[in-house]
Amino acid sequence: MDCFNYPLDTKTLRRKRAKIYRELSEKPGLIEKKVAVLGGSTTNDVVDMLSIFLLNHGIKASFYQSEYGQYWQDAMFGSQELDAMNPDIIYIHTSWRNITDFPQMDMDKSTVDDLLENQYQHFEAMWTALEEKFHCPIIQNNFDRPNYRLMGNRDIWDYRGRSNFISRLNQRFYDYANNHTGFYINDIDYLAQDYGLSQWNDAKYWHMYKCAMNMDAIPYVAQSVASIIKSIYGRNKKVLALDLDNTLWGGIVGDDGVEGIAIGPEVPAGQVYAEFQSYCKNLKDIGVVLAIDSKNDEANAIAGLNHPDGILRPDDFVSIKANWDPKDLNLSQMADELTLGVDSFVFADDNPAEREIVHSQLGVETPAMDGAENYIKVLDHGGYFEVTNFSGEDMKKTQMYHAKAEAKKAQAAFADYGQYLDSLDMTAYITGFEPIMIQRVAQLTNKSNQFNLTTLRCSEDDIRQMQEGGKHICMAGKLVDKFADNGIVTVVAGEIEGSIVDIKLWLMSCRVLKRGMEDLMMNEFVSRCKDKNIEKIVAHYYPTAKNSMVKEFYGDYGFTLESEDEAGNRTYTINVADYEQKPVHINL
Numbered sequence: 001m002d003c004f005n006y007p008l009d010t011k012t013l014r015r016k017r018a019k020i021y022r023e024l025s026e027k028p029g030l031i032e033k034k035v036a037v038l039g040g041s042t043t044n045d046v047v048d049m050l051s052i053f054l055l056n057h058g059i060k061a062s063f064y065q066s067e068y069g070q071y072w073q074d075a076m077f078g079s080q081e082l083d084a085m086n087p088d089i090i091y092i093h094t095s096w097r098n099i100t101d102f103p104q105m106d107m108d109k110s111t112v113d114d115l116l117e118n119q120y121q122h123f124e125a126m127w128t129a130l131e132e133k134f135h136c137p138i139i140q141n142n143f144d145r146p147n148y149r150l151m152g153n154r155d156i157w158d159y160r161g162r163s164n165f166i167s168r169l170n171q172r173f174y175d176y177a178n179n180h181t182g183f184y185i186n187d188i189d190y191l192a193q194d195y196g197l198s199q200w201n202d203a204k205y206w207h208m209y210k211c212a213m214n215m216d217a218i219p220y221v222a223q224s225v226a227s228i229i230k231s232i233y234g235r236n237k238k239v240l241a242l243d244l245d246n247t248l249w250g251g252i253v254g255d256d257g258v259e260g261i262a263i264g265p266e267v268p269a270g271q272v273y274a275e276f277q278s279y280c281k282n283l284k285d286i287g288v289v290l291a292i293d294s295k296n297d298e299a300n301a302i303a304g305l306n307h308p309d310g311i312l313r314p315d316d317f318v319s320i321k322a323n324w325d326p327k328d329l330n331l332s333q334m335a336d337e338l339t340l341g342v343d344s345f346v347f348a349d350d351n352p353a354e355r356e357i358v359h360s361q362l363g364v365e366t367p368a369m370d371g372a373e374n375y376i377k378v379l380d381h382g383g384y385f386e387v388t389n390f391s392g393e394d395m396k397k398t399q400m401y402h403a404k405a406e407a408k409k410a411q412a413a414f415a416d417y418g419q420y421l422d423s424l425d426m427t428a429y430i431t432g433f434e435p436i437m438i439q440r441v442a443q444l445t446n447k448s449n450q451f452n453l454t455t456l457r458c459s460e461d462d463i464r465q466m467q468e469g470g471k472h473i474c475m476a477g478k479l480v481d482k483f484a485d486n487g488i489v490t491v492v493a494g495e496i497e498g499s500i501v502d503i504k505l506w507l508m509s510c511r512v513l514k515r516g517m518e519d520l521m522m523n524e525f526v527s528r529c530k531d532k533n534i535e536k537i538v539a540h541y542y543p544t545a546k547n548s549m550v551k552e553f554y555g556d557y558g559f560t561l562e563s564e565d566e567a568g569n570r571t572y573t574i575n576v577a578d579y580e581q582k583p584v585h586i587n588l
Contacts, residue, residue: 004056005367006381010219017048024055029545031233031457036064036087038071040098041212049222050091057230068210071098075126078133089232090130091139091225095188095212096146096166103160112159120172127176127183135461137182139228142170144192144213147201181439181460184228184388188213191220194381227383233457234446237365237384238340240283241331243349244294244301244322247369248280248312249273253304254296264309269372276375277311287394288385289318289338289401293330293347296322318401327354328361338401339450339510341546346384348375389443389460393487403484404511421516421585424481428517428586430524433467433474433493440488441476444507449546451518452507453539453553471496472504473528477521479512479586486512490521499535506539506553519582522557526579534576543568557582 003009003020013020035050037043047063054061064085066074071092074082099119103112123140130138143166155161170189177183192200195217205211213221230236245252250262250269262270263277280290290312294301301322305314314320319337321330327349335342342362348369349355355366367378393400407424414420433441438460445458458466466472477490490508494501503525508518529537539554555561558579559572 002368004053004223005365006378008219008223010216013049013052013219014215017052020052021055024052025060027055027058030055030058030060031455032060032062033088033229033233034064034085035061035229036066036082036085036090038066038074038090038092040069040071040092040094041206042068042210043093045211045215045218046093046222049219050225053219053222053226054229057226057235059226059230059233059235072122072126075130083133087134087136089137089139089229090134091186092126092141093212093221094141094143096143097206097212099143099166099169102162103165105160107160109159112165116165116168116172119169123173124176127180131180131182135459135465137184137232137459139184139186139225140173141186141188142173144188144200145197147197184232186221186225186228188221188224191217191224195220223383227386228388231386231388232446232459234449236386236447237288237346238344239289239291239318239334239338239346240280240379240385241291241293241334241345241347242280243327243351243354244292244296244304246350246372247348247375248277249304249307249310250372253300258300258303258307261304261307263307266309270309272372272375274309274311276372279376279379281311281316283385284316284398285395286385286387286390287397289397290316291334292317292320292322293327293334293349294322295324295327298322315402316398318398318405326357328358331358331362331364337405339513341449346379346382348379389439389446391440391443393440396484396487400484400486400511403481403486406483407481418585424483424515424585426479426481426515426586428520428588429478429480430475430521430588431478433463433476435464437476437488438463438467441491444488444491444509445505448507448509449544450510450549451513452544452547453503453550454505454542455544455547456505458505466493473501473525473532475521475525475528477508477517479515479517481515490517492521492525494525494529494537496532496534499533501529501532501534501537503537503539516582516584516586518553520584520586520588522579523581523584524588526576526581529576537574537576537579539572539574541570541572 003012037047043065047065051061064082101115103115127138145163145166149155149163151158151161155163158164173185177185200213200217202214205214242248250273251260253261263273264270284290301320302314305312319334321334331345332342342364346365347358350369358364359366365384367382369375369378411420442458442460442463445456467474473494475492476488478488479486489512491505493505494503539559541551554572559574562571562573564570
């Protein structure tokens with residue numbers, strides 16, 4: 001729906017919220033989550049907007065709302081309704097109006113420092129209480145600023161200035177976020193400045209409705225919170241597919257020639273395209289995969305990407321489809337080659353007709369790339385690639401996909417698939433959920449959708465508890481071949497109950513499909529069961545819109561299907577003694 005793309009159509013979102021909610025509720029593959037909203041102001045409109053933004057990301061949420069201004073009391077002392085809900089996510093919706101004490105002009109710096117510490121401890125005590133009780137991710141607003149400055153420009157640097165005080169308090173929040181997993185900042189300080197402080201802080205909304213910001217700004221707050229939540233639960237986009245002419249450079253390379261396209265500081269209007277290319281290249285560093293989908297001759301496309309003033313080069317892209325085929329067809333083929341769903345893509349093209357075709361045919365997000373000077377803002381404000389967890393492997397995504405392409409080319413040289421696998425010189429490293437890899441393991445549980453038997457989504461605390469609780473067999477598998485270190489690509493966790501282990505989690509990255517890594521993991525899992533005197537393994541398959549590829553996974557390993565309900569949920573069992581080891585082509 002266009003109303004969800006930047007700039008948001010706030011009037012449509014607010015006027016037609018109920019209709020939008022009904023339509024989005026019918027989307028297939030929705031996951032259900034419980035969200036507690038603890039507010040220092042009125043939150044009804046925030047929840048209304050948040051519900052439809054989450055639905056747009058495939059998340060159907062049920063909500064708890066604290067009574068007006070009771071966020072701290074609910075967190076510290078609980079409420080029967082909140083405790084019974086046992087939320088999956090907690091969002092604390094506070095603003096500068098919830099700071100209870102500000103510096104006075106007669107205070108010395110030491111007194112102001114003590115005041116700051118007291119304000120900070122008010123919040124940290126709340127976060128600690130919530131984490132200990134619910135063990136779920138917490139999203140906390142930072143503080144926006146009032147639209148006035150008592151001391152004028154001095155307000156931002158004088159220790160008694162409100163602006164200075166808020167800035168220092170925010171920094172304490174950021175330090176806490178850096179040192180606590182599962183804690184996230186919703187940056188309303190940025191949102192307020194982007195929206196315009198005077199409009200954001202329109203006082204009538206506070207005095208009449210106890211809303212912390214302009215009502216028309218609330219959809220932007222909801223979009224921001226929804227972006228964090230969908231990122232936590234693996235609903236981020238993964239690939240940015242880009243057009244070339246008038247998108248990555250000005251002009252048409254086939255008509256104007258490489259020397260005639262606008263890129264870089266030496267030609268009018270070229271700098272804006274260079275900045276956009278630089279932004280796209282920076283997206284690679286946070287794990288976004290880049291691709292080209294352009295109506296062009298491939299030779300012209302490559303020549304344009306090698307322009308001396310350009311920032312992006314051909315090897316920055318995992319796929320370059322420059323031809324005269326329909327762009328939706330190109331994108332579908334690209335998705336198949338990368339073993340990703342088309343819903344993992346964002347398509348950026350200056351041509352509205354091409355955007356409409358791709359969106360109508362595939363449902364792919366197609367932001368309105370109107371005016372090169374707006375390209376960065378449109379993509380950035382869309383929240384498609386929100387970062388909540390970040391690991392070193394994210395920076396190597398392009399390299400990993402290139403390695404996958406090289407391996408696919410190498411396969412063509414072998415008539416025997418086993419010989420091809422041997423030629424890859426693969427080595428696997430299988431460990432428990434060691435501290436250094438907990439972040440990556442949690443990230444995989446929230447991103448892997450296709451090769452995922454139970455689609456259990458886990459926080460870092462969940463993974464840590466599995467490893468340290470002593471009641472699980474925990475396995476994380478890393479795969480290295482002659483082309484690349486693929487990093488941690490597969491995760492298995494089984495809960496032990498007496499002589500039985502119940503596999504709660506089994507997933508694998510699709511980029512290493514058909515390498516035999518799943519065979520090796522099953523062999524090793526059974527081996528560890530034997531070491532722990534486990535006699536029987538119970539396993540499950542829960543169908544989703546994306547994981548049909550593993551429907552017969554356990555049957556292929558000799559498990560017996562014990563039950564299947566009307567929704568297709570299956571339970572399997574196997575006696576450990578009956579399992580037959582699978583041959584593999586990977587060194588362990």
